[in-house]
Amino acid sequence: MIESAKATRVAAVLTAAAAVAVALGLRALLSGDVTSTGALEQNSGTALYASAVYAAVVFLRPAARPLTAGAWALGWCWAVELAQLTPVPRTLSGQSILLRLIFGNAFDWTDVCWYPVGIVPLVLAHHALRRTRTGPGDQET
Template sequence: MLIRSLAVLTAVVALVVALSIRFLADGAIEQVSGTVLYASMVYAAVVFLLPRQPPWTSGAIAVAFCWAVEFSQLTGAPAYLSERSLVARLALGVQFDLIDVFWYPAGVVPLVLLHTLLASKRPSARGAVNDY
């Protein structure tokens, strides 16, 4: 239960920070921070949905998902959906940006490292109560 609670908290914090930056800044800072924080929210979602996965596996799934969404933008389908829905625009984006491909891991790797650190602090004795 603890890991899922932390995943939700992480997603909420990332969303608040992303929206704050969007409100206060523009240009490259807004673009890069949005990409990094989007990846952080995806990682939090993966951990929430698959809490028993090791952190590096969750990180790989999150980055792969982000890359799949980014490369799907080459098809035009996300742009089409984004014209009709704000949720689709926020979740799928509009147009492909190769730079985003490199920024997604920057949003995931710090969380993977933190998750690994927290997991190593958890009691691992046989019979310990599982906190998922």
């Protein structure tokens, strides 16, 4: 179990790093600016942000079932998006580029729809990996 948790955490870190790298890479390639607001940059960044959040949930709770981790990740993403209806994220975002990438600065219904796009594929992949690791007839814990 300890080895499994360690491997899961390593995979979560690699997944989060890949999501962030792809998001920033797309922005740099498409516009030359990581703060670009183009539609492709914004939507892909939103989905990849959600992927990184999913990876963070799995890192913190490696034994979490994929649907549970997905629900927590989606809940976090939607909570951050709803918080953007207040001035708090905008204030935090003004302090650094990192905080802007984490908290954003303006509510957008489009983002609400793009979060599942980043989470669902990881839930499915996580479920498939757990099923492969435990075997089809074994019970998951």
